[in-house]
Amino acid sequence: MSVTKALTPKGAATRQRIIEGTSAEVRERGAAATTLDDVCARTSVSKSQIFHYFPGGKEELLLAVAAYEADRVLFDQEPYLSSLTSWDAWQAWRDQVVRRYRKLGVHCPLGVLITELGRKTPAAQALTGQLLEQWQDRLRVGVVTMQSAGEISPELDADQVAASLIAAVQGGVAVLLSTGKSDHLEAALDTSLALLRATGGYPELLHVGASEDPT
Numbered sequence: 001m002s003v004t005k006a007l008t009p010k011g012a013a014t015r016q017r018i019i020e021g022t023s024a025e026v027r028e029r030g031a032a033a034t035t036l037d038d039v040c041a042r043t044s045v046s047k048s049q050i051f052h053y054f055p056g057g058k059e060e061l062l063l064a065v066a067a068y069e070a071d072r073v074l075f076d077q078e079p080y081l082s083s084l085t086s087w088d089a090w091q092a093w094r095d096q097v098v099r100r101y102r103k104l105g106v107h108c109p110l111g112v113l114i115t116e117l118g119r120k121t122p123a124a125q126a127l128t129g130q131l132l133e134q135w136q137d138r139l140r141v142g143v144v145t146m147q148s149a150g151e152i153s154p155e156l157d158a159d160q161v162a163a164s165l166i167a168a169v170q171g172g173v174a175v176l177l178s179t180g181k182s183d184h185l186e187a188a189l190d191t192s193l194a195l196l197r198a199t200g201g202y203p204e205l206l207h208v209g210a211s212e213d214p215t
Contacts, residue, residue: 015053017043022065031062063123069110070131074138076100081135084142087151087197093142094189101173102182136162143196153199161196168192 007015021043025034036047036058054061080093139162146152172185
């Protein structure tokens, strides 16, 4: 039985406090600079307690923090992400995403943690894949809902639209992390939503960028 499953309510609370304290340290210092001593000082636990809950030491702790931050990526987009039923709702989601990353600025804990853990490690890949799958599924539901309402062309592949929206966000965030400015993130989202909205009344936009039949 894993440590997590065997925890008492008090133990679960202590483990969560360690995760949240480590997350705060990572936001302030970065993953590489955060030490177990820093975590102990912030959370008022001992190193023996850290190793009790995270036998793999710092690497296991950082993976748990990365999972916590991955959940926050989706949580911070609510209640809008799960209620994309109108263009006003989509706009509210867009605004929430921009606010989130403006607040984080150049400090994106999840990106830092995944880099620290190694993007090619199975654990990091699985975590990233799970986050993207959940995020894409919620956006896909929103697109399908709008298609049913006649607001988005039914000819569009909802999964591809959802994937492109995530790519727009992540591309804009990458620039934000390099420059500290959200201009590109806002432009990517605004353009994506404008084009998506236009397909409802202008189906010919579906063929923009498509190769023409040479015959």
